[in-house]
Amino acid sequence: MDALTTRAPKQDRSRATRRKLLEAAVSCLAERGWSGSTVSAVAERAGVTRGAAQHHFPTREDLFTAAIEHVAEEWLDAVRERARALPRDGESRTRAVVDMLVGVYTGPLFRAALHLWVAAADEEQLRPRVNALEARIGREAHRLAVEFLDADESVEGVRESVQATLDMARGLGLANLLSDDSARRAGIVRQWSRILDTVIHARPEQPPGS
Template identity: 35%
Template structure:
């Protein structure tokens, strides 16, 4: 059986008349396009024939006026850009069009065709001021110092550790605090503010009866000796013994803190203790005894926090103010 392109004995090929305007080329058989013959142009794309000046067949000549696509502006790219623009317009409706602001393209099943509000906002977030950013940085550094001081102690609370916990740069830390002692005192000051706020809130709930108020006031003050303020102060006291710079910074700070703590204690115990001539002696005896007991519990974390010492402290206060 003769294959395509082979002559058949006794059979003459009938010439195919050419059409008007058609390219006068020889097809060249099945191997014409493969070997680059004249028929190779039929196996190439329309754009290639346009670029090289070939005559188009009649079926393609009518489409020869179509412009070549500009690089970067192909049809698929233009469609993608149009779709992205439509999505953006749906997500951010124009101002003054509340109907479009509440319109959603897809309704949830079972909504019955009701409009679904979409939470969109065309306003950009407000930029914080320089003062707000500085305050936020200072607060982050102080809180990181408190955490490190309570968890790791004074020796392992370095400026690098505080910087890592706060997530700020070295320059931001040195801009806020010029020394480690200043940073530590700011942390203690922050703890005292939280301590005083909690004590005042508890004092507001104490009864007016003086005897009952004294007993409950002793419990309120004793509970605060188990918090982070006492732990941080204990770390600083121990370090100040051998650190002259820290001791020089801590002494005036400790005096001021004692005055504030005394006023807070008198507010807890009420007028009976605060107005008594021996109120200062009561405060000093009570504060010294509670500090010593809290140090004992620091070495024995599993020991019970309540015991007969609470009753003894209440009896001492009542005896001094009788």
């Protein structure tokens, strides 16, 4: 067996261990918050040793920022895949896109990320990483929302309305943290989708006499 053949299984195992740690970190953060999410707790949940965890992620900050980034990338890939099944156009598509965005902010990824953001307010060494990560994910979420809504941001009010959709989704996610807010949320999503659709598909005013 040559060195290349031997190396491949080791690399596969290393990648598998890294993935287990990242997924365990997100679920741990979502359930226990920052104070309860130690490297040891994540390693135990992932079924690996603390030493193995620290081999991949030397610091706690490395582990949890990488975990949120990893799951966010997976979410973006899943959203792109789900977008293929969206209605072609019209208000039904707008509603489906808003539903999809709100679903992200009411899921475990948002809950985990929220704990990380709150921790960053007090943890000086964590703050720059979280700020950079939040900015990058925010830009990509906005870009995908514009793409899926087929929105023309050169039209007055459209960019602000798309951003308001993301801000609303984040707010609904916060409201859902303490109790099941699904009934109220469904009515808000339905009404906002109607409003957003009229903004995105508004016809330009015709000049008098045209």
